[in-house]
Amino acid sequence: xxxxxxxxxxxxxxxxxxxxxxxxxxxxxxxxxxxxxxxxxxxxxxxxxxxxxxxxxxxxxxxxxxxxxxxxxxxxxxxxxxxxxxxxxxxxxxxxxxxxxxxxxxxxxxxxxxxxxxxxxxxxxxxxxxxxxxxxxxxxxxxxxxxxxxxxxxxxxxxxxxxxxxxxxxxxxxxxxxxxxxxxxxxxxxxxxxxxxxxxxxxxxxxxxxxxxxxxxxxxxxxxxxxxxxxxxxxxxxxxxxxxxxxxxxxxxxxxxxxxxxxxxxxxxxxxxxxxxxxxxxxxxxxxxxxxxxxxxxxxxxxxxxxxxxxxxxxxxxxxxxxxxxxxxxxxxxxxxxxxxxxxxxxxxxxxxxxxxxxxxxxxxxxxxxxxxxxxxxxxxxxxxxxxxxxxxxxxxxxxxxxxxxxxxxxxxxxxxxxxxxxxxxxxxxxxxxxxxxxxxxxxxxxxxxxxxxxxxxxxxxxxxxxxxxx
Amino acid sequence: xxxxxxxxxxxxxxxxxxxxxxxxxxxxxxxxxxxxxxxxxxxxxxxxxxxxxxxxxxxxxxxxxxxxxxxxxxxxxxxxxxxxxxxxxxxxxxxxxxxxxxxxxxxxxxxxxxxxxxxxxxxxxxxxxxxxxxxxxxxxxxxxxxxxxxxxxxxxxxxxxxxxxxxxxxxxxxxxxxxxxxx
Numbered sequence: 001x002x003x004x005x006x007x008x009x010x011x012x013x014x015x016x017x018x019x020x021x022x023x024x025x026x027x028x029x030x031x032x033x034x035x036x037x038x039x040x041x042x043x044x045x046x047x048x049x050x051x052x053x054x055x056x057x058x059x060x061x062x063x064x065x066x067x068x069x070x071x072x073x074x075x076x077x078x079x080x081x082x083x084x085x086x087x088x089x090x091x092x093x094x095x096x097x098x099x100x101x102x103x104x105x106x107x108x109x110x111x112x113x114x115x116x117x118x119x120x121x122x123x124x125x126x127x128x129x130x131x132x133x134x135x136x137x138x139x140x141x142x143x144x145x146x147x148x149x150x151x152x153x154x155x156x157x158x159x160x161x162x163x164x165x166x167x168x169x170x171x172x173x174x175x176x177x178x179x180x181x182x183x184x185x186x187x188x189x190x191x192x193x194x195x196x197x198x199x200x201x202x203x204x205x206x207x208x209x210x211x212x213x214x215x216x217x218x219x220x221x222x223x224x225x226x227x228x229x230x231x232x233x234x235x236x237x238x239x240x241x242x243x244x245x246x247x248x249x250x251x252x253x254x255x256x257x258x259x260x261x262x263x264x265x266x267x268x269x270x271x272x273x274x275x276x277x278x279x280x281x282x283x284x285x286x287x288x289x290x291x292x293x294x295x296x297x298x299x300x301x302x303x304x305x306x307x308x309x310x311x312x313x314x315x316x317x318x319x320x321x322x323x324x325x326x327x328x329x330x331x332x333x334x335x336x337x338x339x340x341x342x343x344x345x346x347x348x349x350x351x352x353x354x355x356x357x358x359x360x361x362x363x364x365x366x367x368x369x370x371x372x373x374x375x376x377x378x379x380x381x382x383x384x385x386x387x388x389x390x391x392x393x394x395x396x397x398x399x400x401x402x403x404x405x406x407x408x409x410x411x412x413x414x415x416x417x418x419x420x421x422x423x424x425x426x427x428x429x430x431x432x433x434x435x436x437x438x439x440x441x442x443x444x445x446x447x448x449x450x451x452x453x454x455x456x457x458x459x460x461x462x463x464x465x466x467x468x469x470x471x
Numbered sequence: 472x473x474x475x476x477x478x479x480x481x482x483x484x485x486x487x488x489x490x491x492x493x494x495x496x497x498x499x500x501x502x503x504x505x506x507x508x509x510x511x512x513x514x515x516x517x518x519x520x521x522x523x524x525x526x527x528x529x530x531x532x533x534x535x536x537x538x539x540x541x542x543x544x545x546x547x548x549x550x551x552x553x554x555x556x557x558x559x560x561x562x563x564x565x566x567x568x569x570x571x572x573x574x575x576x577x578x579x580x581x582x583x584x585x586x587x588x589x590x591x592x593x594x595x596x597x598x599x600x601x602x603x604x605x606x607x608x609x610x611x612x613x614x615x616x617x618x619x620x621x622x623x624x625x626x627x628x629x630x631x632x633x634x635x636x637x638x639x640x641x642x643x644x645x646x647x648x649x650x651x652x653x654x
Contacts, residue, residue, distance in 0.1 A: 003579060004579060004582060004583060004586070006644060006645065006648040009641040009644045009645055010637070010641060012586070012644055013590070013609075013637060013640055013641055013644060014609070015583075016583075016586055016587050016590045017590075017609040017610050019583070019584075019587045020504055020587060020590070020591060020610045021504070021610050021611070021612070023504065023587075025499070025500045025503050025504070026503070026509055028495075028496060028499045028503075030491055030492075030495045030499075030516075441509075445509070450588065454554070455508070456507035456508065456588070457507055457508055457509050458507070
């Protein structure tokens with residue numbers, strides 16, 4: 001390797017361009033051409049199966065917004081303990097709890113900013129023991145109904161809605177439960193008093209608290225209730241900075257409970273993710289998960305029909321990919337032998353897992369999760385991996401079981417990726433929150449950490465045979 | 472060019488199977504060079520052909536490799552630009568044994584590969600046309616005329632774009648010169 005001559009930056013740039021052009025490229029087989037050539041059977045080479053085009057996930061600003069409300073009121077409890085009228089933390093804490101507990105309903109307005117995007121405005125209302133509703137930009141609505149154990153999102157622009165069953169367990173965290181239900185479960189520690197400040201012409205108490213992100217809360221010293229909340233998450237959705245300001249709090253105004261009705265507007269396409277009442281119970285306690293063998297009784301490679309025969313109807317089937325037909329004669333019939341690839345996700349959140357199945361290859365992967373990741377929209381998967389790793393395990397447990405990962409990433413959560421073994425493990429609050437299995441990557445591919453949370457893939461250089469000793 | 476098409480009204484039909492067979496590898500190589508992730512490259516590959524299908528119906532394509540390379544580079548750079556901005560965050564108590572180990576390579580080799588990676592990422596941060604022009608001409612080795620045809624402009628403009636892109640990247644290399652830091 002010649003020395004790097006920075007004085008000739010033009011020449012160096014040319015060398016770099018040549019290196020970029022000459023870097024080894026992994027083997028590639030156009031999946032559509034393989035399909036067209038193999039109309040009657042499956043492609044035996046499963047190593048480079050088509051992966052579904054990633055569907056954009058909608059940023060869960062609602063989750064963050066309500067989480068913000070929950071945590072901020074926890075801030076009230078925590079930090080006002082230092083500012084009670086008598087200076088006694090316990091007395092102040094009790095006053096705050098009393099103030100919050102006495103609230104029957106709350107509404108507020110939130111302005112959110114993600115990265116460099118334009119701010120969005122949403123309005124929310126919640127009623128103790130009944131539910132909550134948030135209305136955001138572009139005709140987006142999310143509703144939670146405690147009594148019905150259901151949540152619903154509505155997209156008025158696309159005329160679509162989705163209904164999700166909730167698995168509410170007393171004392172367990174909820175994604176967007178009313179602040180009232182959650183206040184007692186929040187830890188009362190870690191708040192920092194920022195003193196007294198002027199806000200809208202009056203003196204208020206200002207505090208900082210870390211939960212989900214960095215909170216700054218303005219408290220009315222008379223009512224002990226929030227006047228304004230600011231949230232700053234350095235790495236939010238997509239790794240971008242997320243900021244939120246919540247204002248215009250109104251407490252205990254009359255609320256029409258029909259706002260929380262789980263009922264899609266007429267004519268909307270509705271998807272429902274609910275545990276089928278007539279499905280036999282699925283017990284995952286004895287299940288073993290393995291990228292090689294599959295998930296419990298479901299082997300890798302079996303068809304969708306077989307999965308359903310083994311487990312019963314899923315809570316929801318989502319189509320995640322459908323191969324587009326470039327060869328179709330526009331306006332005309334499909335050409336002979338022309339087929340589509342369809343990849344679907346069979347979702348069983350009521351028992352804590354999803355299974356991906358391809359129309360060509362059958363089961364290609366799965367994901368096991370639970371409440372740590374999905375709050376009350378899922379139950380915990382209680383099986384384990386082939387090396388006895390279950391949800392709630394620590395990162396050390398996983399490394400002891402599977403060795404050094406190919407890549408470790410950190411956005412809001414830590415993830416360990418074992419690409420060559422077919423595993424990815426996601427942690428939240430230091431505990432294993434989801435286990436994902438997929439087809440192992442070939443040993444010829446080398447993964448390199450780019451140091452910024454991402455990685456690159458390169459074909460490993462072939463070792464030249466040693467000539468040592470040959471004279 | 473072994474492409475058969477016929478005109479149907481104002482929509483041109485091409486033999487897409489043949490196009491993919493002939494040029495699919497070019498497209499995949501072009502996107503993988505930029506994205507360096509197999510799964511992203513595969514997604515981008517599909518997007519390129521979809522865009523080619525949409526555009527190819529409305530225009531006459533004389534040079535399929537150049538056209539597809541242009542779409543591939545443009546799409547892949549767009550993806551790299553919109554890739555999540557991840558900041559490196561190493562916890563104080565992070566176990567170094569979890570970090571990818573480094574093979575015992577000569578330091579010049581390591582340094583050069585880091586520069587290659589920096590230039591790859593920096594290209595995505597250039598103004599759109601500059602980045603595309605640089606990559607198409609200097610990495611994919613399209614001529615100025617071929618790039619100009621895809622951009623719908625002239626060779627002088629392409630030359631200026633490449634010149635400006637190189638100037639910015641040379642500045643990057645100068646800034647990365649370790650000797651400069653030690654001065």
